[in-house]
Amino acid sequence: MLDETKPQAPASPTVSLQELHFEIERLNSEYAHILDNERYEEFPELFVEDCLYRVVPHENHLLGLPIAVIHCESRGMIKDRVYAARESTMAEPRTLRHFISNVRILDVVDDAIRADANVLMVQTMINRMTEIVLSGFYLDRIVRVNGRFLFKERLCIYDSLLLPTSLIAPV
Amino acid sequence: MDAITRLQSRTWPAEGAARVPFWVYSDQNVYDCEQERIFSGPNWSYVALEAEIPNPFDFIRANIGDKPVVVTRDGNGSVNVFANHCAHRGVVFCRHARGNTKRFICPYHQWTYDSTGMLVGVPFRRGYRGKGGMDPAFKLQEHGAEALKVAVRHGVIFASFDFSVPPLEDFLGPKMLSYFDRLFDGRELEVLGYMRQRIPCNWKFMFENIKDPYHATILHVFLITFGLFRLDQRSAVEMDETGRHAALLSRRGEQVLNEATLEMENFRQNLKLNDPRLIEPAREFPGDATVVMQTIFPNVIIQQQSNTLAMRQLVTRGPRAFDLNWTFFGFKSDTPDLRQRRIRQANLMGPAGLVSVDDSEVLALSQEGAEVYPDTDSVLEMGGRSTADTDHMITEAGVRAFYKHYIHVMGFDHVG
Numbered sequence: 357m358l359d360e361t362k363p364q365a366p367a368s369p370t371v372s373l374q375e376l377h378f379e380i381e382r383l384n385s386e387y388a389h390i391l392d393n394e395r396y397e398e399f400p401e402l403f404v405e406d407c408l409y410r411v412v413p414h415e416n417h418l419l420g421l422p423i424a425v426i427h428c429e430s431r432g433m434i435k436d437r438v439y440a441a442r443e444s445t446m447a448e449p450r451t452l453r454h455f456i457s458n459v460r461i462l463d464v465v466d467d468a469i470r471a472d473a474n475v476l477m478v479q480t481m482i483n484r485m486t487e488i489v490l491s492g493f494y495l496d497r498i499v500r501v502n503g504r505f506l507f508k509e510r511l512c513i514y515d516s517l518l519l520p521t522s523l524i525a526p527v
Numbered sequence: 528m529d530a531i532t533r534l535q536s537r538t539w540p541a542e543g544a545a546r547v548p549f550w551v552y553s554d555q556n557v558y559d560c561e562q563e564r565i566f567s568g569p570n571w572s573y574v575a576l577e578a579e580i581p582n583p584f585d586f587i588r589a590n591i592g593d594k595p596v597v598v599t600r601d602g603n604g605s606v607n608v609f610a611n612h613c614a615h616r617g618v619v620f621c622r623h624a625r626g627n628t629k630r631f632i633c634p635y636h637q638w639t640y641d642s643t644g645m646l647v648g649v650p651f652r653r654g655y656r657g658k659g660g661m662d663p664a665f666k667l668q669e670h671g672a673e674a675l676k677v678a679v680r681h682g683v684i685f686a687s688f689d690f691s692v693p694p695l696e697d698f699l700g701p702k703m704l705s706y707f708d709r710l711f712d713g714r715e716l717e718v719l720g721y722m723r724q725r726i727p728c729n730w731k732f733m734f735e736n737i738k739d740p741y742h743a744t745i746l747h748v749f750l751i752t753f754g755l756f757r758l759d760q761r762s763a764v765e766m767d768e769t770g771r772h773a774a775l776l777s778r779r780g781e782q783v784l785n786e787a788t789l790e791m792e793n794f795r796q797n798l799k800l801n802d803p804r805l806i807e808p809a810r811e812f813p814g815d816a817t818v819v820m821q822t823i824f825p826n827v828i829i830q831q832q833s834n835t836l837a838m839r840q841l842v843t844r845g846p847r848a849f850d851l852n853w854t855f856f857g858f859k860s861d862t863p864d865l866r867q868r869r870i871r872q873a874n875l876m877g878p879a880g881l882v883s884v885d886d887s888e889v890l891a892l893s894q895e896g897a898e899v900y901p902d903t904d905s906v907l908e909m910g911g912r913s914t915a916d917t918d919h920m921i922t923e924a925g926v927r928a929f930y931k932h933y934i935h936v937m938g939f940d941h942v943g
Contacts, residue, residue, distance in 0.1 A: 411879065413720070413721060413722060413723070415624070415721055416720040416721060419720075421718065421719055421720035421721070422719055422720060422866075422870050423719045423720025423721070423722065423855045423870060423873050424720070424870070424873070425722050425873075425877050425878055425879040425880075426874065426879050427870055427871060427873060427874055428874075429802070429804070429871070430801075430802050431801075432800075432801030432802035433801070433802040433804070433805055435801045435802075436800050436801050436802055436805055437874070437881075439798075440749060440881045443748070443795070443798070444748035444749045444752065444795070444798065444881065445748070445749075445881065445884050445885060446746060446748075446884075446885040446888055446889060447884055447885075447888045448888055448891070448892070517721075517723045518723045518724060518725045518850060519722075519723065519724045519725070519878040519879075520724070520725060521724065521725070521726055521727065521878070521887050521888065521891050522724065522878050522879065522883075522884045522887040522888055523878050523879035523884075524879070524884055524888075
């Protein structure tokens with residue numbers, strides 16, 4: 357684990373660790389904003405083409421079991437996921453909101469950053485109190501492509517083993 | 528007045544299994560009676576896979592109805608199932624989801640059980656300095672955790688609170704046994720992972736859903752569009768003699784417009800996948816069925832959709848909710864390619880499944896409607912009123928067959 361108070365090798369000679377932290381915070385905010393506003397067509401653009409995106413129950417993660425509730429091995433698969441979420445799935449209308457916090461940079465090698473963050477997602481539906489869908493954390497590999505920070509890999513590992521009814525969109 | 532006596536005031540509609548009164552989905556007395564007659568009755572409930580407890584002293588928790596049980600492998604390699612309920616003060620003494628231990632120690636007074644559920648220790652049983660303790664006549668062997676009857680077939684573990692339950696093979700009947708053995712052919716299983724969700728609806732709605740191919744041909748855009756389950760394919764609904772178990776069979780079809788797909792409002796001819804690996808199947812089972820969904824009464828759905836295999840265990844949580852626990856598996860002998868297909872195709876299933884979400888959402892809506900109209904009846908007449916096997920999907924025969932059995936088990940054919 358990295359102590360951010362100590363100087364580390366920056367992602368590039370021109371980016372300091374503080375700037376890097378800010379960029380990752382900004383990426384996470386953009387990520388949450390896109391999902392919360394159902395701008396699903398923009399969501400795959402936060403990933404590089406050859407990527408991995410998975411939403412994994414904590415017990416599978418701890419036991420080293422490969423099954424995920426969402427498993428995408430490419431940007432194309434992410435596109436299919438979000439398209440299906442919008443077009444082919446029958447789900448009660450709801451508003452989702454992601455809260456991403458406690459971002460930490462774990463290490464930086466050249467232009468590749470390993471980071472993590474906590475996530476909470478809540479949903480609001482008609483005739484129901486706002487409820488927690490899941491609480492968990494992200495494990496990320498982030499790369500810089502043409503000056504833009506994108507996910508090479510994002511694992512969302514959720515603690516809440518029992519999901520309430522269903523998970524209708526990416527986390 | 529016990530739950531069963533209170534049930535006598537309920538009368539099943541005269542149409543029999545072609546009607547389901549909505550009170551069966553919310554009445555606490557019905558629920559209590561189901562726990563007694565069905566989940567604790569002479570039926571085999573699925574509890575775990577042997578692959579989850581491969582080594583001596585491994586254990587895993589499970590539920591039968593709303594009762595927690597512990598499934599263990601003892602020092603001799605045998606599988607045991609016992610109530611997770613201390614014989615002393617009732618404590619759910621095994622608090623870990625799974626693990627390996629020779630002793631289960633109740634946290635309250637440290638009554639200690641071995642891996643077969645036998646009581647092996649009671650602190651201060653002989654008192655302290657000649658005072659207190661248990662009566663000398665108290666026998667440890669008479670106070671173990673309640674043992675269940677156990678059946679293991681090809682790596683799948685079933686248990687029953689009722690020792691009068693017939694052998695598992697007879698309970699399934701020859702037809703259902705052949706579908707069971709089609710999937711569980713004796714090869715060693717590999718657990719690939721878990722998914723869990725709580726659905727706010729009565730457990731029967733879930734069970735019925737998998738006995739109802741009619742909805743699958745309409746509701747599931749994803750299945751229909753990609754031909755994974757569609758009424759224009761050769762298909763069948765088959766039941767055991769009692770009607771309690773069923774198997775839905777289908778074959779994969781093409782994504783083309785034809786007489787059948789034209790009628791399906793949800794068919795999307797233009798929906799194309801960017802990464803078709805998501806649903807690319809590899810043929811692996813004998814016969815030409817590419818989907819076999821089997822409901823084994825009372826608590827498990829066995830899923831084989833293309834290469835995604837799972838046990839879906841139902842845990843009742845009162846009349847208005849149940850947990851659906853999915854255990855995905857493959858075979859130890861799978862090639863890396865087949866294993867990866869199972870992982871990819873799991874995208875269709877579970878709480879975030881491209882197909883299963885439709886079901887969990889609609890089941891919650893079913894409950895919302897059912898519980899506020901308890902005195903109206905559901906109409907089940909698609910495909911007539913027959914409860915016989917069919918060679919097509921436009922039928923509710925599987926659901927009627929289930930209710931034919933349910934009416935009998937619950938004693939509704941003796942009242943009113």
